[in-house]
Amino acid sequence: MPRWDAHFNMRVNSSHPRILQTVAQIKALASVIRNIPIPPHVQERLDHLNVLRAVRGTTGIEGTELSEEEVSKILQVPPRQRVLPRSRAREEKEVRNAHVLMRRVGQMLSTNPDAPLSEALIHLFHKILTEEIEYPYNTPGLYRTFPVQAGSYVPPESGEDIRRLMSEFIQWFNTREPTGWDRVIRAIVAHFYIVSIHPFGDGNGRTSRAVESYLLYQAGVNARGFYSLANYYYRRRPEYVEKLDLTRFQTDPDLTPFVLFGLEGLVEELEAVHEEILSEVRLISFRDFARETLLFHNKLGTHVGARLLMFLLGLEQEPVSLRVLRTGGHTLSALYADVTSKTLMRDINFLTQHQLVLVQGDELRANLGIMTQFTAQPPSRLRSRAATPGRSPARAAPRRARRRPR
Numbered sequence: 001m002p003r004w005d006a007h008f009n010m011r012v013n014s015s016h017p018r019i020l021q022t023v024a025q026i027k028a029l030a031s032v033i034r035n036i037p038i039p040p041h042v043q044e045r046l047d048h049l050n051v052l053r054a055v056r057g058t059t060g061i062e063g064t065e066l067s068e069e070e071v072s073k074i075l076q077v078p079p080r081q082r083v084l085p086r087s088r089a090r091e092e093k094e095v096r097n098a099h100v101l102m103r104r105v106g107q108m109l110s111t112n113p114d115a116p117l118s119e120a121l122i123h124l125f126h127k128i129l130t131e132e133i134e135y136p137y138n139t140p141g142l143y144r145t146f147p148v149q150a151g152s153y154v155p156p157e158s159g160e161d162i163r164r165l166m167s168e169f170i171q172w173f174n175t176r177e178p179t180g181w182d183r184v185i186r187a188i189v190a191h192f193y194i195v196s197i198h199p200f201g202d203g204n205g206r207t208s209r210a211v212e213s214y215l216l217y218q219a220g221v222n223a224r225g226f227y228s229l230a231n232y233y234y235r236r237r238p239e240y241v242e243k244l245d246l247t248r249f250q251t252d253p254d255l256t257p258f259v260l261f262g263l264e265g266l267v268e269e270l271e272a273v274h275e276e277i278l279s280e281v282r283l284i285s286f287r288d289f290a291r292e293t294l295l296f297h298n299k300l301g302t303h304v305g306a307r308l309l310m311f312l313l314g315l316e317q318e319p320v321s322l323r324v325l326r327t328g329g330h331t332l333s334a335l336y337a338d339v340t341s342k343t344l345m346r347d348i349n350f351l352t353q354h355q356l357v358l359v360q361g362d363e364l365r366a367n368l369g370i371m372t373q374f375t376a377q378p379p380s381r382l383r384s385r386a387a388t389p390g391r392s393p394a395r396a397a398p399r400r401a402r403r404r405p406r
Helices: 017-035 040-060 068-076 086-111 119-130 159-175 183-197 204-218 230-235 237-249 256-296 303-314 322-327 331-336 341-353 368-374 379-387 393-401
Strands: 357-360 363-366
Touching: 017 183, 017 256, 040 068, 040 086, 040 204, 040 230, 040 256, 068 086, 086 119, 086 204, 119 159, 119 204, 159 183, 183 204, 183 237, 183 256, 204 230, 230 237, 230 256, 237 256, 256 303, 256 368, 303 331, 303 341, 322 331, 322 341, 322 363, 331 341, 341 357
Parallel strands: none
Antiparallel strands: 357 363
């Protein structure tokens, strides 16, 4: 692989149709996500999930293969409490450091939302990411003074070149062409330059992705917590490396291929977050619909109705095993501890009849799909639904329930 002589005459075709389209999608998705009201406990869970995936992604690209379950356990216990075996202490510390940095970014930008990218900030990010980890020839927060190799790519070698290039990069990024680019484009460009200059002894990839996340957060993309492209790059690692090399050695001085790759990844990540939020909203709406259905069928205010309501409110996104429910191994089993199994089956039959739950084999789940009837439909579908005879009482329950005499 030939060397790439880092320079600052690179350009982005910001009027490229796919660039325009993806930037518009990103802004639309971020706006929608920002304006969906969700309860604090849901926000906290989604934030934890986003951080978990970002941490796993940014460490995984560098070869730290951890499951989401392992990362989740590490993030849930105090820093000095070991989760992984001693032989994997470095992996565990990498996860903790990445988590610390993500939290720190949020705190920094809440205090100073317009803080520009600087060498001092890049040094700080690298220090947090690599401190207390014994990487050969790496000093946390300090540029390297020796040559390295990243796979087949050979970055700038001398410490003098690195100091000069990083200084020129910051000046170029904050005062020249990049100031006219969209902020999400700027974030991906910063990532490209830092990972290409490779200024540190180790942790360059994580530092470049941390800078990218910082700039995306600053751009308002992280509307519901800490989002990162690291998970996307992790899932597509061969393509990630390929786009870096394509931009350095084939399309130079055109940054568009790598920028477009990153933008499309950001759309993918935001679409996933949007769907997760909609799933939570769907569950909240389902519980309200279930309450109205029970009211319509004169169940509320009775002992049976109270039990049915508690059962429906206790259902989550995941299915429930009927065997576990019967044997007392589920939290909802407590509702049926003092009644017969016939009572349990009678309740399930009622809920199934009124389309509030679905039973498939041994699994029972909330029928969240029923909520699609309350989403906006094209006129043709609305006419079709209106003309369909024999609609179930459960589907009509919420509207009719409001007309009941008081």
